[in-house]
Every structure is written in structure tokens, then in C-alpha cells.
Amino acid sequence: MKRVYLDNAATSFPKPPCVIQAVTHAMETLGGNPGRSSHALAREVSDAVFETREAVADLFGGDAERVVFTPSATQALNIAIKGLIPKNSHVLISDIEHNAVLRPIAALKENGTGYSIYQSRARWHGDVEPILASLEKNLRPNTSAIVACHRSNILPIELPLEAIGAFAKAHNLHFIVDASQSAGVCEINMKKAGISALCAPFHKGLFGIRGGGFVLFGKSVEASSIPPLITGGSGSDSQSLVMPNELPDRLEAGTLPVEAILSLKAGIAYIREVGIGSIRQKEETLAAYMRNRMLSLPSLRLYMANRQGGSTALFNLVGYSPSEVANRLDEQGIALREGLHCAPLAHRLSGTLSRGAVRASVGYFNTRDDVDHLIDALKRIPRR
Amino acid sequence: MSKCIITLPSLTFAQKARKVLAANNIAVTVVRLSPEEADKGCGWGIEADCRGTAEMTRILDISDIPWRRILKGSL
Numbered sequence: 063m064k065r066v067y068l069d070n071a072a073t074s075f076p077k078p079p080c081v082i083q084a085v086t087h088a089m090e091t092l093g094g095n096p097g098r099s100s101h102a103l104a105r106e107v108s109d110a111v112f113e114t115r116e117a118v119a120d121l122f123g124g125d126a127e128r129v130v131f132t133p134s135a136t137q138a139l140n141i142a143i144k145g146l147i148p149k150n151s152h153v154l155i156s157d158i159e160h161n162a163v164l165r166p167i168a169a170l171k172e173n174g175t176g177y178s179i180y181q182s183r184a185r186w187h188g189d190v191e192p193i194l195a196s197l198e199k200n201l202r203p204n205t206s207a208i209v210a211c212h213r214s215n216i217l218p219i220e221l222p223l224e225a226i227g228a229f230a231k232a233h234n235l236h237f238i239v240d241a242s243q244s245a246g247v248c249e250i251n252m253k254k255a256g257i258s259a260l261c262a263p264f265h266k267g268l269f270g271i272r273g274g275g276f277v278l279f280g281k282s283v284e285a286s287s288i289p290p291l292i293t294g295g296s297g298s299d300s301q302s303l304v305m306p307n308e309l310p311d312r313l314e315a316g317t318l319p320v321e322a323i324l325s326l327k328a329g330i331a332y333i334r335e336v337g338i339g340s341i342r343q344k345e346e347t348l349a350a351y352m353r354n355r356m357l358s359l360p361s362l363r364l365y366m367a368n369r370q371g372g373s374t375a376l377f378n379l380v381g382y383s384p385s386e387v388a389n390r391l392d393e394q395g396i397a398l399r400e401g402l403h404c405a406p407l408a409h410r411l412s413g414t415l416s417r418g419a420v421r422a423s424v425g426y427f428n429t430r431d432d433v434d435h436l437i438d439a440l441k442r443i444p445r446r
Numbered sequence: 447m448s449k450c451i452i453t454l455p456s457l458t459f460a461q462k463a464r465k466v467l468a469a470n471n472i473a474v475t476v477v478r479l480s481p482e483e484a485d486k487g488c489g490w491g492i493e494a495d496c497r498g499t500a501e502m503t504r505i506l507d508i509s510d511i512p513w514r515r516i517l518k519g520s521l
Contacts, residue, residue, distance in 0.1 A: 112458060298484075298487075298488055299488070299489065
């Protein structure tokens, strides 16, 4: 049975061959612990980690020492949100935020910090002014930060970072960006967009393996003001009972996931070789093809069907629950994801919060043949 | 030739310093500091010919690399 992977918004698959080679190389030859010992193996792996920091910084227009590696994008977002947003303040978050943002933001309530939701809906028509108007409307005297999910994980919505960043700068606010669905696919420049903290996982559009993420802090952020989420060994200032003041050591307690980090380095090299623009164009063209083909199925309801862009299609089949559809497709070799996708706000936008939906998400390595296979499989599900 | 160590707050800054100095045709080696050499225990530095430390620290300053101090005659 042909297997078709259409769950790239959860994690990209397959990985480029150079990524697999990088992980194998790390496991076979790079035996040291980076930033700890000073023997040749440790030096070699430390240099490889530094080169990865540089690759991340170069890709997003930041500084290598401000790249903090974390176990996931979720942890990166927790560091940024809990580290930059003060007590008794207020935060603006978009209406497409993932729970990786929503839950840490909600947890700030214990510190007296609340939040308001600004609307992304207007962006569906390509106009940034209504978004800025929504930000202005929800702004309060104690607002300290704006959080933006750059790209929805379920809907064809992409927030205009530079416009939002300019608004944040004009109001002296931190600007925290969740680039989980856009890093490696969309051009992002920390300086142009005025980003205070950019968070992303290794294993989605950046083609790395699971087990890593990063937060890249902008120059405007004072490193010593960020409280570490976890504390422990950093390989530096070991007589001190507190974490060092400098990044990245301050926020990187414990041994780094070397294999994952080196997979990220290889993934970024692959992206550089192919070109972000080419990746984006291929994914968006294929997603548009997928959504157009879905529209030909009379029992399928495609949400935000009039929208272009992105790499996802959110749908339901009349008479079936989302899990029934996913199971029937799984039986035919199609891998995709049903439910709420940890994105209750975006599901509220699409009117699917109570019921959920099925998401097909294409990646760079998918083909039209994969999409045709999905459509054929959907056609084989009996109508109810 | 005597060697000096410029101490830095982290390995990452030591690596960045090495790169910045290499771009200025100055070769240095990243070294791990003993607890006696580091300010608060373990630490990192760059080792080079003592005669070049003034120029090196000047380059580090303009590159926003926060060096801590110079340990002389370590070798």
C-alpha cells in the first residue's frame, strides 16, 4: 500500500538526506559534550554547535550568541513569554495562537497579567490596517508585549510581522513571534520586523529532527533580565549558585541535544541550497491544488475555501466525525491529523471548535500524486 | 613569545571572538579556564600572543564581545 504523509504541520517528513547524514555523523564521530570538556572531541562538537547558532542567526538576521537552544518550540515560547512579560501587565495575542502560546499566557494570570485577542481576520483580504486597528483598540496603558503566530497551523492565515513589529516598536512593546509553521518557509528578518524573541522548532520547516527548538532574542532584550525556566550546569561560572548573566548559557542548563542541533544545521544548509522562496512556492502551489481538488468533492466541507496561501487544508466530511475520516484515510495509507490541533482559537475562527476537523498539510517533498492519492481515498469513503 | 588569555563570559563568546579575530587575521585558540583563572569557577577564554592583546581587545570592544580580563604569561 502506498503511504502518503500529509501531516507536515505536525512534523516534516521525510527529511533531506543531508540531515540524516548529519545525525549519523554526530552519533558516529562527535562523542564529546559541547561546552563542558576541552578535549578534541568536545572541541569539535562545540564548534559544530556554534556553527549551528551562526546558521540560525544568519537565516533570521540575529546574533549567534542570542540563539538559545531548547527542547522544543513550546519551551522556547515559555522562556520568552514568562521571561519578557512583567507582572501586572497586559499582552496582546492573535486569534490564531497555538496552545504553546495560549497556555503560558493564561498562566500569567497568577502574576496579575491579563491578555486581549487581536483579530487576524482582515488579513484574509491582504489588508494590514484592520489588524493594526484591532491592536490599537485592545491596547492598554499596561500592555507590555504583542505575541504573533506567524502562520496558523490549520488555516491559510499569515500575520504581517513587519507591520505588527512596527506597531510594537512605536508603543515600546516586546514582540514575541511563534514561527513554528513559518521558519524555513517564509522569509523572516528579526531586525526588519523588530522582533524581540523568535521561537521555532527544529523539526518542521527547518527539516531538523524532533527534540529541539530555539528562541532567538533581539538586541533590545537585556539577557540578564530573563529568568531561566530551569537551572543547572552550564559549563561556566560554576562556583556561582545562580545561572550566568550572558546568553546563551543563562538559559541553556544541561547537556544540549547535539544530534538534533546538527540536524538543524544540515536542514538550514538544505534550505539555503533550495531557497526559501522555492520552498514556499512549491508548498503553496501544492496546497492550492489540494484545496481546489477538495472543492470538487460534494460531501467535503473545506474551511476558508476562498483563501490562498499556506500549506494546509482544513475540512470535514458530511456525516462523519473528524476521527472517523482520519481513521478511514489511515486505513488507505494516508497520514494526517484530526481534532483541534492544539489551536482552539483558530478553530473558533473556522467554526469548528466544538466538532474539530481534519487537517491535511503538505510539505516540500509532497507531490501532486500524493494529493491525488488523498482525493481518491476521500472518494472511496461512502457518502452518508 | 609569551602567551596571554583573554577571558570571556561563555564558550559561545569565545568562539565568536575567535571568528571575529580570524576575520582580522589574528589567530587565537579557544581554551577552557581553570577555576583559578575564571572569575566564578569554570570559564572560557582565547589564547594568543601577548603582544596582540591591545589590538584584540579593541576589536572585541567594537564587535560587542564582552571580554572580562587578560591573564598574562600563562605559557
